[in-house]
Every structure is written in structure tokens, then in C-alpha cells.
Amino acid sequence: MAAIQTILERLLVPDNAVIQQATRDLQAVYRNPDVIPGLCTLLHSSPNPQIRQFAAVLLRKRLVKLWKKLPGNDRTTIKSMLLQCLTQETVRIVFISVAHLASVLAKYELPRGQWEELSTFIFQFCHSQDPQQREVGVLLLSSVMETAALDFKQHFQSLFQLLSSALEDPQSKTVPFYALKCLTSMVEYVAEEDSPHFTPLVPKIMAVVRALISEDEDKACEGMELFDEIVECEVGMVTPHLPDLIQFSLQVASNSSLGDNLRVKALSFLQWLASLKKKSLLKQGLLPSVIRTMLTIMATPHPGGAEDEGDATTETQSPISLAAQVLDILSLHLPPEKILSPVLECVEPWLESTNHFQRAASLIAIAVMVEGCSVHIKNHHLPALLQIVYKGVRDEEKVVRNASLFAIGQFSEHLQPQIAEYSGELLPVLFQFVDHALQSPLQEASALTKIFYALETFCEQLGPKLVPYLPVLMEKLFVALSSPDVHNCIHVKELAISAIGAAANACESEFLPYFDRTINLLKQYIMLPHHQDTLILQAQAIDTLGTLARTVSEDNFRPLAAECVTLGVALLQGEDPDLRRSVYGMLASVSCVIKEEMCGQLEPVVGRIFQALVSEEGVTVHYASSEVPFLDFDEEEEEEEEGEGGERGEASSSMLDDSRAIEGYTVENAYLEEKEDGLNALAEIAGNVGPGFVRYIDDCFREANSLTEHSHEGIRKAAICAVATFCRLWYRWLREAGSTDLEELQFLTNSTVLSLAATARTDSDRNVVGASLESLENIFKSLKGTEFKLAPQACSSVLVSLQDILHNKAQCCGVEAEDSGTGDMVCPFL
Secondary structure, eight states: OOHHHHHHHHHHHOHHHHHHHHHHHHHHHHHHHHHHHHHHHHHHHHHHHHHHHHHHHHHHHHHHHHHGOOOOOHHHHHHHHHHHHHOOOHHHHHHEEEEEEHHHHHHHOOOOOOOHHHHHHHHHHHHOHHHHHHHHHHHHHHHHHHHHHGGGGHHHHHHHHHHHHHOOOSSSSHHHHHHHHHHHGGGGGOOGGGGHTTTTHHHOOOOOHHHHHHHHHHHHHHHHHHHHHHHHOOOOOSSSGHHHHHHHHHHHHHHHTTTTHHHHHHHHHHHHHHHHHHHHHHHOOOOOHHHHHHHHHSSSSSSTOTTTTTOOSSSSHHHHHHHHHHHHHHHHHSSSSHHHHHHHHHHHHTTTOOOOHHHHHHHHHHHHHHTTTHHHHHHHHHHHHHHHHHHHTOOOSSSHHHHHHHHHHHHHHHTTTTTGGGHHHHHHHHHHHHHHHHTTTTTTTHHHHHHHHHHHHHHHGGGGGGGGHHHHHHHHHHHHHHHHGGGOOOHHHHHHHHHHHHHHHHHHHGGGGHHEEEEEHHHHHHHTTEEEEEHHHHHHHHHHHHHHHHSSSSHHHHHHHHHHHHHHHHHTTTSHHHHHHHHHHHHHHHHHHHHGGGGGGGGHHHHHHHHHOOOEEEEEEEEEOSGGGGOOOOOOOOOOOOOSSSGGSSSOOHHHHHHEEEEEEEHHHHHHHHHHHHHHHHHHHHHHHGGGGHHHHHHHHHHHHHTTTOHHHHHHHHHHHHHHHHHHHHHHHHHHHTOOOHHHHHHHHHHHHHHHHHHHHOOOOOHHHHHHHHHHHHHHHHHHHHSOOOHHHHHHHHHHHHHHHTTTTGGGOOOOOOOOOOOOOOTOOO
């Protein structure tokens, strides 16, 4: 004990050399199992609070690996010592470290009923008349709930009564906050029979959060996490208090004196409500107040400066952009006549306002309505809304013009084919703005972004009708890419290259006069030295090269095909996921041209895509700080894992450490998108190359199938489509080869049909469900008229899923728990 105490004391010396040597000494001593009794003694008896904290942290890191190997008497002694420490500890940061240790051990001990003293301790302290003891009890309870809430399930109703009192504790501000944290951990496990005991807590929860807002906004944000959990809970316990929750969130979101983090948190909650409780918004008459508040926030001048003021079109997590996203979500989930009319009524007077931020907010509100209300707008409002946008484009204020350009882009993307009838009016306006913005591209970067977005979306949808405007368009785009004034505007160049691809896609063979110049231009960007900025241009140039492979005639592109494949294979060795996924798309496009000639280059392409599909690159695990940074040293190798099996409580003790230490995960979008694009490329290359791909088909099927339940909806959709494609191609190639050995394929196809049918019924994402239904249709068409028979169970599963969808019972159809009757929500696949 003396040795470990001396080392920890040296860690407190304000000398880096001493601290480094002490850390090395600690690593050596730490490997000795005898260190545990010494740390326990220091935790219990040291007069120095920093030493006690060090001891608590080190014990947690050590015990979770050795706990199961300790003798029963030692475990009992340690548990008893921890309760004594929790009783006597007066230094808050030390107490929190001890509570974390106790909560990790509780996850292991409570399922076996071997630490009843902990439950007794918690309940006794939470009911104490001493406010300090209540703080100890509730703080410890919140820590234990993070790891072992399910083990208290039988006590939930009594816990709700306890926490009801804690939320209104008159003598402590700490107790109500930790009561919120307890409830946040418990909500996931609340059952229908618990609802009558939980529902009365909601007003008290709001009162606590309201009090926290005036005291500590960061804690208030933490407290509002409970709102999200309540709304997501399948038990309909929030419905009676939904109007109050919404009004509270609107008040927070619209209060400009509060910090952005808190306001964004309130707006994020409203986003959840807009997607999960949309029918309640209508039934309880809450929609008008939500719309008015969102518009008011969107019209707030942005503190970042004139260029960004009032710009709700950006993807930043600001109150202004989040307010626009709330309206967007509402338009996607509500019947158009329920959302569009009240929005238009609100913005109509603002369009004539002398306040240019109100004019800009009105135009953005119209723009974000377009995707969700596209059919309704095309049938009833398009000419009138176009006149509003034309007027905005000519506004003297830049922020209004930018909002109008954003609206034109939304119109171009979502209001086809009707919007194409107005190309003679829209395209000249956009060309005029390109000329104006290119005169000072750095100052007009925001405007150029929106102009090129509008041009690109318009070109994509216009098709052959773009041909009369192609000479003028290409001239503008070539100028944008060659102008020295645009040299440092990477994003503008990226958009211009993308717009060239859109023009080629629209005009196809009519693009040939510009083909050679475009190829030479793309080569310049593809061969740029690798740099973070230039990678963006390289990736976009490769995307556009792939577009050209698909659109110009095979005879014109074929001389470049071999060079493109060689280049692509070389670029696949790079480290940037965005560049790799662009290469996947380009190679899939080139396979349309050379087809079976690509067989010789499949090995490196398929192999690299496989690596991307199984890779965990881009996944960052966020571990809780040890509270003492230099105690996060590398420990010795993990003890050998014990055999699998056994119940939940028998889990490896190292898993307990992870569950306590891991605060969360982040995944870079680029790596997710790489998986999605890799799956799409594999399926397309397989179809284009033909039977030469058959040696990879089994592995491709299994890799794709493993991702059909991925948490990311884009990956699920791509995996579903790929699996169905591989089934169809495999069957076709076997038939063409005259093979009669279909047993393995028949098993895989039946399992695929079962999986797709289940996905159609249970997945909440409509795009994924649509992909599942389309994939089923394609499989059935490929099997029609053949001797291949589907299992009765597979056919039955498909019929059940279709019945659920047609009766609005599928997960994606938007039926809410509290509104199970018929209403305005209609299944999107009817």
C-alpha cells in the first residue's frame, strides 16, 4: 500500500518529468493483483481527496477485468467498503468516481441478487430527511441506472414514486437533476402497466428543466434528453401532456437570449415530434403555433455577418437552419393540404414586408415545402409560387436573392416534369446570375452555390429540352472553371464540374461537341496532387467522368475505357473514402461500355469493395474520461475471454468496463456512403460483366446480406437491392450454363424473400421498404414461368407483409401508438 500511495503522491507533483516516471512506475505496480487491497485502503482512508479519486478510477479499471476471479469473500469486502466510502465521502468529484465504480459492479452483481445491500442503501438514502444524503442516494441511483436499469424493473413503480418526490425536492437543486437522469435511463424499459405511474411525472419534469435553464443551460440540455426518450417510447404516456411539451419547446426555441445549444435541443425535439406524433399535432390544434414560431426563428438576423444572415438553407446546427428543417419534416409527414395552406397564409404578408429577413424566411419556407407537397403544388400552386420566386430573384437584398435561388433549385428537383415548361423563363434568369456572381466569386460564393445547385437540378430533370440552352450553359461552366478569379473557390469549381455531368446526362449524344474539351478539363483535376482540398475536385471529376461513360455513345467513350479502369484501380489504393466511392461509381459506369472485357480487372475492384463493406474505418468510440488524464495509460493485454454462453449476468467482465467507459460512437458519413456506393457498384458491375462475375457471386451475396439490417438506411436499401440482383443474376447464369444444381441458390432465394418481406413490414424507412417491395417484384419476374419454386412459407410471408401495408399497419405507414384509428395518414405505397 505504501508503494502505490507514494506513486500516486508523485503524480501530484507539478513536474512533468516526475509525473512521467511515476506513470511508468504505476504501470509496473498496476499489473500486480495485490494492488487491489492497497487501492481499497487508499480509497477508504486517504486524507487526500485526489489520492482517493485516483484510487477509485484505478480500481474501476482493474476490478472489471478481475472481478469474476476474485474470491467471494474479497468481493463481499470490497462491496461493503464501497458503501462505506459512499456514506462518508464529502468531495463531490471523488463521490462521482466511487459511484461509477459501484454502478459497474452493480451491473455484474444485481442480476444474481448478490448485492441487495446496494439497493437498500440507495432507497434508504433517497428517502432520508437529510438533503445531503438524498443527493448521495439519487446521484448513486442515476449512476447505477445507466448500467443496470433493467435489474430494477420490478421496483419501477416504487421508484417512480420516489423520483416524483425527488423532482420537487425543496432543499436541493442537485436531487431534481439526477432524478431526470434516472428517468432518462429507465424510460426505455417502461411498460404499459407503468404508464399511469410515469405520466404524472411529465409536468414535474418540465418544471425541473425550466428551473435548470435559468441556472445551467448545459444541464438543461442534458435534462431535455428525457423528452426525446419519452417521445420515442412505444408506451403512449406523453399524449396527455403533448400540448404543454410543445409549448415549452417553442418557448425555449424562440428565446434568443438563450444559448444556441439549448435552442437547437428544443428544435431537435420538435423535429422528433413532427415525424413521430404528427397526427397529434393536427388533432390538438398545435400546428399553427409551431409554424408561426419556426418562421419567426427563420427570420432572425444571423450574428455571423451579412453573408450568412438569415440563411436557413445551410446544414449547420443553428436555430435558424433547424427551424427550416422542422418545417421540412412536417411537409414530409403531413398531408399537403394540412401543412401548405397554413404556411402560405403565414408567409403571404411577409413577402411584402420591409424586413428583408422576413421576405427571405418566407421564400425558404416555400422552398422546404416543395419536396413533401410536390404533387399538391404542381396541381394547384405552381404558377403563383413561381411568380413569388421571380420577384425574390430581383430583390435588392442578397439574402432574399439567395433564398429565391435555393427555392428555384428545390422547384427544379421536385416539381418535374411541370417545371420544365418554364425553362424558357428560369434558365435565362440563372444564366444572368452566373455572369453577375462570377465577377466577384469570393464575395458571391453563397449565391454561386445556390445558382449551380439550381442549374444542376434543372439540367438533370430537363432532359433533351436542355439542348437549345446547352451552348450558353457550357460556356458559363467553362468560364467558371477557367477563370482565375474562381481559382480559390473550390466549392464553386466542384459544383461547376457536377453541373457539366448533369448537362451531359440530360443531352446525351448532343453533348458530343463538348466531349473532348470536357475530358481534357477533367484530366487536369483528376491528376491534381493529393491534398485535402483537391480531393474534393478529384472525386467530382471522377463522378462526371462516369456520367460521360453512360451518356455519350459507346464508340466515343470506348477508347478511354481501358485507361479509366487502370486509373480507377490505382486510385482505389488511396485513403480517402469519398474518392474511393467516386471510383466505384466510375468503374460501374465504364462496365456499361466494356462489359465482359472488364473481367481481367475484377479482382482488385471487388477485393477493395469487400474491404470497405467489412471495414470499421470512420467509427470512433468515445470513452468516458478517467477524470485523471494521465491514468489513461495502456494496460496489459486483456485477460483471456471466458467461454461464451450463459445468461446476461455471465457476460465477460471486460464488457462491463466497455459499457461503463464508452460514452458513444460517431461514424463519419463518408465511410457509410462508401459502403452504400460499393454495394450499388458491385450489383451493377455484376450485371454488366455477366457470367464472368460468377466466381465472386457467392461472396458478394453473403457480404451484401450481412448489411441488410445495418443501422444506416441508405446501406440497408443498397444491400437489399444488391442481394436481390445477385439472386436474379445467379439464377440466370446457372440456367444459361445448363446447370440443374439449384439447391444452394434455392435456399438463398427463399431466405432472401423471407427477409425482404419482413423488412417491408417492419422497417420504418419508406425508401428501404420501397426498395424491398421493388426487389421482391424483380425476383418474382425473373422466376416467372420457370421450374424454380418458392417455399410456401416465403409466399405466405410476402402476402402478410402486403396485407399489413395495404391496411396501414406496416411500420413505415406512420400509424402512431396513440392514434391507431383511421385518419389522414395514408400508406405511401397505396
